[in-house]
Amino acid sequence: MGRIREALVEQRDVLFEGACGTGKTLASLVPALEYGRAAGKTVVITTNVHQQTRQFIEEARAINAQEPIRSVVFRGKASMCHIDVGYEECQALRDTTRELVDKQQDIAELEQRESELLDASKDGNGEAAEARGAVMEELDDLETSIEALQEERNICDRYYNNLTGDTDEFYSWLYEDVRTPDDIYEYAHEANLCGYELLKDGMEGVDLVVCNYHHLLDSMIREQFFRWLGRDPEDIIVVFDEAHNVADAARDHATRTLAERTLDGALDELDECDDARAESAANVVGAFRTALVDTYEDSFGFGEREAVDEEWDDVSIDREEGRDELSVAFLQAYTGQGFDTDLEEALALGEELDRRYEQAYKDGETTTRKECPTLTAAAFIEEWMESSVAPGQYPVLGVRRTETGVVGRAELYTCLPRQVTEPLFEELHSTILMSATLRPFDVTEDVLGLEEPLTMAYGEQFPEERRRTYAVETPALFASKRDDPAVQETVGETIEDAVRFTPGNTLAFFPSYAEAERYYHRFSGDSTPYLDEPGKRAEELRQEFVADDDAVLFTSLWGTLAEGVSFDDDDARSVVVVGVPYPHLDDRMEAVQRAYAGAFGEDGDDDAGWRYAVEIPTVRKTRQALGRVIRSPEDFGARVLIDERYMGSNHAELGDYSVYSSFPAEERSEHIDIAPEKLKFAMLNFYTDMDSWGGDPPTP
Structure with missing residues (x-):
């Protein structure tokens, strides 16, 4: 926290990697808020993961209970509009509604003036009588204009109530606690107000804003967003959570x-x-x-x-x-x-x-x-x-x-995310980019366009004896090998061993939903299998899975459950990663590789393109998946990597196909290379040492 605060004083950016579950959010948020209050800055904390937004709200409420802060949780208009109109329509409605209210206010002022002039004319002031006539004429014109507005033009009744009613009660309620957009929507719905516009008007000068990436990465939205905050960019500190996703999000917003x-x-x-x-x-x-x-x-x-x-x-x-x-x-x-x-x-x-x-x-x-x-x-x-x-x-x-x-x-x-992020980072006071998988820092700096940031990395903070990471010597699951019956049999048996010798639930991640479904149908163990499918709500499936006590969840490493979601304690004991989740290497990905090679390689070094665009993001996916379990000092579990490319002992033999060296040194030092048939014995011994079998353990 002290190092982060010093960086903020110096207007430096921060790259902060910490293992999953070790408290990165509070470690970033507390010094940012403390410095922001002292220096007159607003802190914006942002993510692209819904689960993390809920976590931010809980953290902000805990802070607010100890030290009152003014916080808002901001969400886009589409999900908060009571009359379901688009952005352009909303803008037009606001303009005409405000025009109506302005005219009504003008009438009130003129009526007051007319009353004063009437009193003066009764006292014999001839100039007042003449002026009153002009005011009456202007009043008639305004009233005619208002009638036309009300009869012929579109206005928003809810926004009208915002502008003409007493909203002090709403803002008192808003700042008593950290209110969610759903809370605001319900309040406004009952009061016949526009909660979205009330929220926008209440953001000026607040201490903390929770929002989605697109409020920062979309240049048009960002300009308006900063205006609603009443802050110049140099008076804003942004904390990016799950910051390993910023590059892809920036690329998407620029497309x-x-x-x-x-x-x-x-x-x-x-x-x-x-x-x-x-x-x-x-x-x-x-x-x-x-x-x-x-x-x-x-x-x-x-x-x-x-x-x-x-x-x-x-x-x-x-x-x-x-x-x-x-x-x-x-x-x-x-x-x-x-x-x-x-x-x-x-x-x-x-x-x-x-x-x-x-x-x-x-x-x-x-x-x-x-x-x-x-x-x-x-x-x-x-x-x-x-x-x-x-x-x-x-x-x-x-x-x-x-x-x-x-x-x-x-x-x-x-192809190059820094075309979006570099101008943003240059205009902000500072940014804190935090994630469990930001290293190697030099690559993150290059890709996002950061200049000499403070870099901090905190590896596994929990007791090493309470975790094991096994790299299993199964064949490398190249695309050409995945349909091989012998390979499928070896991988399937290894998965079943990992599940059987886990005293509780197991998460199983695959390079694609298709591979997850393949091994879901092959699974013949006693544990209850669950299948995550694309296009279906993963949260409901997650709740069913964690409510079970002997289950295995088959899902994709590119899905929503591979990061930003906690499986604490009994929710999941083991996590299995099957294969190396390289993305589909199409022409678009090749274009990204060429762009990275040109920007970061020396003399057209194609290896830089592969490393920056493919290998490092892929290993980050695996590291994120491994971080779904072991979330506290008391927690324990096993992480199983099923693919020989994760092994250290054959790193030199596999050459460029190995991904072992792409893991941080302290993480790869924990990789225990093991033969498939020995995995069950290793897991049995580990979980026996943890005294985690409710009864007699399974027999190998």
């Missing part, structure tokens, strides 16, 4: 897409538009649509079009030299005075149409706030032609099947 449907909507809009610029706009938008469709249609080989399903699938359009295939197709399809000139006219027309749609909604001419596809399309095409050749940008096409057939979209994928 831009344009769907074929939006292009069709823009062409329909322009076809109906009576404006001289519409022809130029349609010319450039139409050329891009033609290029988009032609490019993905030309990419299909025999039977590939029929194989397209409902999920977006990438079509590679990148070329070794020059522009991508979509850009080339666009330049070939375009004919006219110059696409730059046509784009300027398209953007100008789109902006004007967008203003018209907003005014029409405010005036009550439409019941919804219409979007402007021309503006969206023109802005994206301009960015595509400017940025698709920039370093770190990967242009790609996507296709999927809809009810009307195959459709496409263009996507600008950002």
